[in-house]
Amino acid sequence: MNRTEPPRTLPLRAGLLSLLLILAAGIPAWAQVARKSEVVSLRSALKEMLQTAGATRLKKLTVTVDAEQARAVKKQHNVDVAGSYTVYQGLDDEGNLIGSVVIVNEAGKEGPLQVLVALRPDGAVYDLGFTIFGEDKGKPALSWGYLKQYLGKKPGDPIILGRDIDGVSGATWTSTSVATAVKTAVLVYDAFVAASR
Numbered sequence: 001m002n003r004t005e006p007p008r009t010l011p012l013r014a015g016l017l018s019l020l021l022i023l024a025a026g027i028p029a030w031a032q033v034a035r036k037s038e039v040v041s042l043r044s045a046l047k048e049m050l051q052t053a054g055a056t057r058l059k060k061l062t063v064t065v066d067a068e069q070a071r072a073v074k075k076q077h078n079v080d081v082a083g084s085y086t087v088y089q090g091l092d093d094e095g096n097l098i099g100s101v102v103i104v105n106e107a108g109k110e111g112p113l114q115v116l117v118a119l120r121p122d123g124a125v126y127d128l129g130f131t132i133f134g135e136d137k138g139k140p141a142l143s144w145g146y147l148k149q150y151l152g153k154k155p156g157d158p159i160i161l162g163r164d165i166d167g168v169s170g171a172t173w174t175s176t177s178v179a180t181a182v183k184t185a186v187l188v189y190d191a192f193v194a195a196s197r
Contacts, residue, residue: 033116033129034147042116042131046088046101049118049127055090055098063087063192073187079180085188097121100193102185108135109173117185123194125153128182138174146175150182155190159183 032048033040040048050058063085065073070082090098099118106113111134118127128150133142140146146168150159158164159182167175 050090
């Protein structure tokens with residue numbers, strides 16, 4: 001019996017094969033925004049970070065960390081998280097959480113940074129990018145070669161320049177600002193978003 005598969009299953013198999021090859025090579029399957037090495041719009045970042053991961057709808061949250069909560073986080077992690085944060089959660093058709101994007105504003109040496117950090121439900125970073133990047137000398141911090149070191153980082157990881165994060169040569173301030181923004185996003189998600197689910 002000569003049986004042929006319907007054409008629509010071939011792209012799925014090819015896609016799965018590509019995904020398996022990527023995973024086998026140790027390259028993260030997501031991180032489309034980080035790979036762009038450029039400033040992106042919030043809309044396109046959310047689409048690539050959450051919809052590509054399987055989200056069909058978004059839920060927007062505002063997380064406000066008061067002074068007492070911020071002191072507790074600072075004492076434990078030495079990071080100041082006081083203030084308000086916008087968090088977009090990507091949900092599937094059944095309402096299951098696919099991932100979250102925490103937006104962190106951080107001062108750079110030459111200008112502001114707005115960092116988007118995409119996190120899996122377990123709190124691990126799977127993508128990041130910038131909607132504002134006011135640095136000139138620190139432009140290498142936009143590169144995939146630099147950003148990929150943040151992938152997989154979780155709340156228990158140091159995420160500290162010179163410890164588990166390498167800096168950009170000649171742009172220590174920018175490197176520190178990016179590391180601080182990622183650490184802030186991971187801690188805000190863990191303490192104030194994941195903990196409230």
